[in-house]
Every structure is written in structure tokens, then in C-alpha cells.
Amino acid sequence: MSSPAENAPGCPFGHGAEAPAGHHGYEPFQMKDPFPAYAEMRAEQPLMFDERINYYVATRYDDIKAVFDDWETFSSENAQAPVRERGEAAKKIMLDGGFTAYSGLSARVPPEHTRMRAIVQKAFTPRRYKALEPAIRENVVTRLETMLARPGRDGDMVRDLAYDIPTITILTLIGADTSKIDTYKRWSDSRAAMTWGNLSDEEQVPHAHNLVEYWQECLHLVGAAKESGGDNLTADLVQAQAEGAAISDHEIASVLYSLLFAGHETTTTLISNCVRVLLAHPAQWGQVVADPKKIPAAIDEILRYSGSIVGWRRKALRDTTVGGVDIPQGAGLLLLMGSANRDEARFEDGEAFDISRPNAREHLSFGFGIHYCLGNMLAKLQAKIALEEIVRLAPTLQLVAPESITFRENLSFRVPETVPVTWES
């Protein structure tokens, strides 16, 4: 680790990259409103070395997309590395608990990544999840009706809808126990906190226990599929392996470890944001209520304006430059897609939310290139079903005290913790 003093002007970290004392207002783990700091960095220092986290922080659209695109220079191997080093106690718990997971796909690199992604992709096809559409819709309707029946007319779109929906879907696809939503959410929260959080050694301890349990369950799911098969993604991967596909048991379990997190965490946020952002723009909410065909475009704009993941990491494998700044071999980069998505150079009036924006879909919220989000279509499908049913069943929905909504502290995931709503009776 380099200390701030070493990174003073004339530092080995690339000319012009050293951050000023105020870091342009950027606070790596604060998610409530990072956008003014993003804008200042884009304007004044589009590539900034942040010595507090030891990453080069990129904020411009073209730079970020170019880094994603050039996987030979910029490896994703650090994408799942703990931002804060694991403490001794957590390390011991994980070692003793047989925790050997790292990444399913996102932090693997070619040729291993190419080999595994091809196998996983075959088991994760549009036909497979489109078949779930009626069940997803039914789950949405049941939950909305329960919420709307509450006499106090008070709801929380996170708790009452967004928390369950994608979680049931992914558990179903994987063949895991759908009655264990709370358990999987607890494990996922721990994964997000342990990898992208800012935890002290002591705070890591309970999360370390959760990760051990989580990984053991992934191993167990592979074992169960080997023994008794099933009509689900795990059984398909086991079957593919039996038919000669080059994927080990440990790799299948790692893929489950990945999907049982990535498959709901960010979609819960997307569904929450659909309601939160649209209701904060009542005229556009009105347009969607009046014409639900506008929903897919609205979802793309929500992903652009308020993505579930605002920053993702890469590592430079050789000396290179990004946006004219020298980056030394081995350096970590934090790509702030949340900033790229508002870059005026790509999105006219980028700070404005506008569901009729013609190029919203050029957002980088799902990454880009060889690691492009495997679940992007499933995520959008679920958000679409949720919004269709929300505007149909609850067109008078309104936010309650939106300024009180808190966002979890994290380097990458921007998660609203509640979305309080009310409606007319």
C-alpha cells in the first residue's frame, strides 16, 4: 500500500492523477448523492488517483468504455477482491470453514473465463427464463395486492416487492429452496459488505460466518444435483459436465455463488429505483401510467440515471494510459459507470431524467465487452413485469419523504434501503 505522502506531485502514479485534498467531493463509500462529485471529476480530473482506496478513478464515458473493451490490457481479476483487506479473525473463520470461493465469472479471465462463460450461457438462455414470466407476474400481483390492502396506506417498495421478486426467480432457476429468501439475502448482504464495503476487522466477523455458510450451500446444491438431477440450471450444468463440458464441481459451485448474489441483489435495486425515480418525476410517472408501452424505455433510462452498480474494477496488466494519464502495470482502476452514464459528451443534458431520451441504452450499467452482464435480459424482464403491474394496480402511488431514503455504504453497489410510498384509497 502506498501512503498519501508518496503520491504527492511528481509521484510514480502518473502525471496529473494525484487527487487534490478535497478529492472533488468524492467519497468512495458514500452513495446518497455521488453525482455532483462525479460531475466535478469529469470536468476537472477525469482520471484521479484516490489514495484512500488505492485506485485510479475514471469518470468519463469514452475512457470507461474503452477500458471495458480492452480486456487484454485491463483484466477483471480484481473485480471481486476485498476493497478492505480481510482481518485475521475473518480469515481464520473462512479458512476453517472451508471457504474457497472467489468468483463465478466476473473476476475470471480468458481463457478460463471464455470456457466457463460459454457453458454457463447455454444453461442460462432466454427461453429458460421467459418461461418464468407468468410466475413472476403472479408473484408481483400477490405482493402488490397485499400491500394495497393495508388500511394505513403505507408501503415500502423494497420490503413489499423488490426484495422478494428477483430472489424467488433466481432461486427457482437454480433449483434452490425458495422459502429461504431471507437467508440468501443475509448471505448476499454479507458478500456485498465483505467485498465492496468499508468494514473494520471486528465488523467482518459475522459476515465471514455468513460467507462460509453461503459457500457450503453452493457446494451442497451441486452435490444434490449430482445425486438427484432436477429441472434447473444447476442440474443442467451438472449434466453438461457429465456430457463432457469442461467445468469442474468447484467451478459450478462458484457459478452458483455468483448467480445467487448477482441474480437478485442488483435487480432488487433496479425494481426499487424504478419506483423511486419515476415517482420523483410525476409527469413522467403519469406518462408511463397512461401508456405502459413506454416502460422498457423508462427502464433503460432508470438504469442510466440510477444504475444498481455505479463502479466496477479492473487491473492494468501493463503500463498504459487512460484519458491521457499514465497508468502503471498492476494498478487498479475503479470505473465509475454512474458517472459515465451522465457524461454530457455522450448524453445530452445528462443530469436530467428523461424517459424519451433516444440513446439511454448506451448506458454502461451492465458493463461492456466480454464480461457484459449475463443476466441483463432477466433483470430488465423482471423490472418490466413489476412496473407494468404497479402502474396497473397502483397508479396513484406517491413517494413519502423521499429525502429520508438512505443508501447503503459501499464502493460499487448503490442500494436504496427503503422506498416509502402511499396511495389514494
Next chain:
Amino acid sequence: MPTVHFTDTAGTVRDIEGNVGDSVMETAVRNGVPGIVAECGGSLSCATCHVFVRDDDFAALPPMEDMEDEMLYGTAVDREDNSRLSCQLRLHEGQELHVTTPETQV
């Protein structure tokens, strides 16, 4: 040089020279051809690079892999017999390819 003739739903034709080895999707994106979105940049994960290939050209294309076939079930406009994902079509020397882009990709 290979040439791709893109026709959009309004009937406008754009003739674009491509590079040998590039995909039809890359050729479209680089030249700003509307109607090809290619959100995933060619990683066979978005199905927003869907094209309909003119029948005689279609027959001359190498057959599609299973994964392309699967992803074609995820297109915004339903697939037809002459559907392909343009990120999977690599251009070869002297090729003349005629494709039509669908009304929408999302």
C-alpha cells in the same frame, strides 16, 4: 473489400464497406448504421444486434452455433427463418451481404 447492404424498416438502404474478419455488428456500429444496438458489444448476451438476412445470402452463411440460436429467442421482434445475430457474422473477402434491420431491438 466485403460490403454489407443494410436496409432499415423504412426501406432506406446503406451500403457499407467492411473489413475482412470484422463482424456485421461491428461494421454497423462503427459506421453509425441505425437499427443495430449491440448493447453487449458482441458477447452474445443481449440479442439487440438482430438482422434478417436476404434468403440467397442466408444460405451461404456458415451455420449458427447453438448459443446464437438460443439467444434468437430473446429478440425484441420475433425471429424468422432468416434471422441471425449480426455480432456472430464475420465478413470475408469479396462478400456481399444484404440484411434488413428489425423495427426495434428492444
